[in-house]
Amino acid sequence: MDFSEEIRSKAKELLESGTVDCIIGYERATDGVVARPLFVYQPSNVDRLIFDQTCAHNLTKYLLNRKDKATAIVVKPCDSRAINLLINESQIQRDKVSIIGVVCPGIVKAGLDNTSGELQDACLTCQQHTPVLYDFLVGEPASEPDVPDAYPDVSGMEDKSAGERRAFWEEQFSRCIRCYACRQVCPGCYCLECFVERLDPMWVGIRIAPGENEVWNTIRAFHLAGRCIDCNECERVCPVNIPLSLLNRKLGKEVEELFNFQAGIDAETPMPFSTFDKEEKLGISE
Amino acid sequence: MAVEYQPKIVGFLCNWCSYAGADLAGTSRICYPPNIRIIRVPCSGRVDPLLVVKSFQQGADGVLIAGCHPGDCHYSEGNYYARRRLALLHTFLEYIGIEKERFQIQWVSASEGKRWAHVVSSFTEGLARLGPRETTLHKETV
Amino acid sequence: MSEFISKQDLLTWLGQLMGERNLVAPTRVDDLLLFRKVDRVEDIVFDFDNTTMSPKEWFYPSSETLFYVEQKDGQTELIPAAIEKETAIFGIRPCDAQGMAMNDYPFLEEPADALYMQHRDKTALIGLACITACPECFCTSMGCGPHDPANVDILLTEVTDGYIAQVLTDKGKTLLPDNLLTTADVSSPPAPVLSEVPSDGIAEKMRQAFDEPFWDRLADRCIHCNICSYVCPTCYCFDVRDYTDKERIERVRSWESCQSPGFTRLAGGHDPRSTKGSRLRQRFSHKLLYFPRQFGALGCIGCGRCVRACPVNIDIREIIKDVQQLGVKSEA
Numbered sequence: 001m002d003f004s005e006e007i008r009s010k011a012k013e014l015l016e017s018g019t020v021d022c023i024i025g026y027e028r029a030t031d032g033v034v035a036r037p038l039f040v041y042q043p044s045n046v047d048r049l050i051f052d053q054t055c056a057h058n059l060t061k062y063l064l065n066r067k068d069k070a071t072a073i074v075v076k077p078c079d080s081r082a083i084n085l086l087i088n089e090s091q092i093q094r095d096k097v098s099i100i101g102v103v104c105p106g107i108v109k110a111g112l113d114n115t116s117g118e119l120q121d122a123c124l125t126c127q128q129h130t131p132v133l134y135d136f137l138v139g140e141p142a143s144e145p146d147v148p149d150a151y152p153d154v155s156g157m158e159d160k161s162a163g164e165r166r167a168f169w170e171e172q173f174s175r176c177i178r179c180y181a182c183r184q185v186c187p188g189c190y191c192l193e194c195f196v197e198r199l200d201p202m203w204v205g206i207r208i209a210p211g212e213n214e215v216w217n218t219i220r221a222f223h224l225a226g227r228c229i230d231c232n233e234c235e236r237v238c239p240v241n242i243p244l245s246l247l248n249r250k251l252g253k254e255v256e257e258l259f260n261f262q263a264g265i266d267a268e269t270p271m272p273f274s275t276f277d278k279e280e281k282l283g284i285s286e
Numbered sequence: 287m288a289v290e291y292q293p294k295i296v297g298f299l300c301n302w303c304s305y306a307g308a309d310l311a312g313t314s315r316i317c318y319p320p321n322i323r324i325i326r327v328p329c330s331g332r333v334d335p336l337l338v339v340k341s342f343q344q345g346a347d348g349v350l351i352a353g354c355h356p357g358d359c360h361y362s363e364g365n366y367y368a369r370r371r372l373a374l375l376h377t378f379l380e381y382i383g384i385e386k387e388r389f390q391i392q393w394v395s396a397s398e399g400k401r402w403a404h405v406v407s408s409f410t411e412g413l414a415r416l417g418p419r420e421t422t423l424h425k426e427t428v
Numbered sequence: 429m430s431e432f433i434s435k436q437d438l439l440t441w442l443g444q445l446m447g448e449r450n451l452v453a454p455t456r457v458d459d460l461l462l463f464r465k466v467d468r469v470e471d472i473v474f475d476f477d478n479t480t481m482s483p484k485e486w487f488y489p490s491s492e493t494l495f496y497v498e499q500k501d502g503q504t505e506l507i508p509a510a511i512e513k514e515t516a517i518f519g520i521r522p523c524d525a526q527g528m529a530m531n532d533y534p535f536l537e538e539p540a541d542a543l544y545m546q547h548r549d550k551t552a553l554i555g556l557a558c559i560t561a562c563p564e565c566f567c568t569s570m571g572c573g574p575h576d577p578a579n580v581d582i583l584l585t586e587v588t589d590g591y592i593a594q595v596l597t598d599k600g601k602t603l604l605p606d607n608l609l610t611t612a613d614v615s616s617p618p619a620p621v622l623s624e625v626p627s628d629g630i631a632e633k634m635r636q637a638f639d640e641p642f643w644d645r646l647a648d649r650c651i652h653c654n655i656c657s658y659v660c661p662t663c664y665c666f667d668v669r670d671y672t673d674k675e676r677i678e679r680v681r682s683w684e685s686c687q688s689p690g691f692t693r694l695a696g697g698h699d700p701r702s703t704k705g706s707r708l709r710q711r712f713s714h715k716l717l718y719f720p721r722q723f724g725a726l727g728c729i730g731c732g733r734c735v736r737a738c739p740v741n742i743d744i745r746e747i748i749k750d751v752q753q754l755g756v757k758s759e760a
Contacts, residue, residue: 029741031563036741037649057740061651065704157381166383170422175457177481177490180688181653181739195336197690199669203336206669206682208490210422211343215336218382222335225374237739239480239655241460250381254374276366278356282373285393 001105003051006138007074010100011046014072020098024062025074026055033113052114056107058231060187063092072098080131081229081264082187088267101134103141122232125150132265151253157246175240176213182234182244188227221247226255226272229264293347293413295322300330302360303395304352310399318403319410331364335375348388348413355393387412432612434590441608443469449514452486454479477562482661483517483524487547490683497677511546518554523567523731525555525579527661533723534664552599555580561620564732566745569625572729587614625745626752633751634717640754644705649740656734657685662727686710712747
């Protein structure tokens, strides 16, 4: 799949008409294989834009740096859910963003080129190949495949014994170097002061050590409960390959089962943890 | 002489119901194990999952959260939010390797002194049977 | 004619070293390659390009206790941390060894950093020359080379059935017993050819480029995580905090990165590097301008780790090329 031409012509149109000051899209990286984000401010630069199955990045986080400026952005379906989240949480204004949505068949594994056909694991359970919101659509929407089990990775972890799970997570958390790439890339992480930066009281502190790493990773995941739109960026950027999606998707699965809610499908449904149901029974102290 | 394992329990009690209930247990001279270290919070809705995870990281063997019964929250709604948040936390803790018996949420009203003592006793006994939390995560590195 | 050690003898020797000291070597951790302390020779990986994290963590750990303060019987005692055991790092690449030599400038300049100095004194470096290079390697443009014997105690170069061994320092001589070495008529394989990066005169070009909008445009895509600084062999910023617990204070030093938002936020709220562009410019200015100005050598040693690890392909090789071109042709 290669939609580069369509993206370029739409970008040129939006810049020349003055609808937006900037297009956030993708270009080819220095290795000639993978993609990287690109900010285009001049119509003469639109030919650098590409869109194919190497375009892994979720670009929506960059919208938070341009809150008061008219911006166009290229989004895959998973990324488009982030825009709904940010509108719902009053972080961006809908009328400032021109959304170029792309029908996406899936992104290839890291380091592979557009022709490889080997999709990354996160894309194998995707049930949304058409963006949930857009101003312009590139590509033809097709019917969604039937995915009987949307969370095989989470079920696999749940099936392990408590001891196996404990050993697994101890090993993973001891690798964490607290680079915070997971947080920086996540559109749901936009607190001006992150809990981990708080030094009085020092909830986590600066020490890079397994216990502190456990608090960091589990609580970040929990702060995204009911908000994570499952773009998998956190796991993709982690330099030490911690399977962060196993944390976020577990919470996503539970939220779906308990509250019949999926983040980012629309921008209006109240978020599950900022509301409640008086009559619900959740297995506590009954 | 071997020292019997004494679980360390951290309790977050809401000021208006549970803490008062614990006080009532005390004034009624009802005995219960002293393993629980109580932290008073205004409402169970104030309990951030961070406090729970941090308690475990600092060496707690068990964490107990007690609040008003749903419908009776002093702030009307706080415990409804708590119920949602903490139900999810319970499953999540188990998923990351903290046994579900180590974390309990109970609704205890200000008049339930006897019940409070029972809650703490059975929680402590369960933890004593379970043993200390085996983890390398709260050892110092370096 | 060269000094030669057979693969078998090398394994025996490494096994011996393991008994007397910490042996740190490249080893598989899940699907990563990291320098870790090894207890079994089977865990050592010999055939690799380079590790994800640099070996600097063995001289300058990601978190390190500087001292403890304890109260006993009314007396307050300050107990500095001390490095007791000797260490040998096997498999360090010439570029990373150059990186450690670069770190010596800031850490060992008087007054020297006590802990770093102890780590350095008590650690021997057994280098492994590069037979192949990663696509991202560019050490030859940064003052180093794949077979460079400077900065290690012993340099091993792989040949058939074993390694050419160059014992370069007294520490190396004490470490490697003569009886394991033979003389053999083997010569070194040619060094791999790396892509060129135009680093000549980069410091002056960086100085001239200070006010260019180039940095803001580059920083548009930077997510300001700490990855580049943490994988880099020559980044050394840190923060220090005291941790108090039950009559004991522990002062801990941990890695930090100039790329983090708020790195330069001062008491009172002012932040001299509040913009993304100024933070990004700082990292490259430090490597390519301030460090050479201060210490006479480039701060970047061309290992390519930041290029591989950066989630948005901020590529120092591209930046050096672009900065050299700034002012030569006008930007669109």
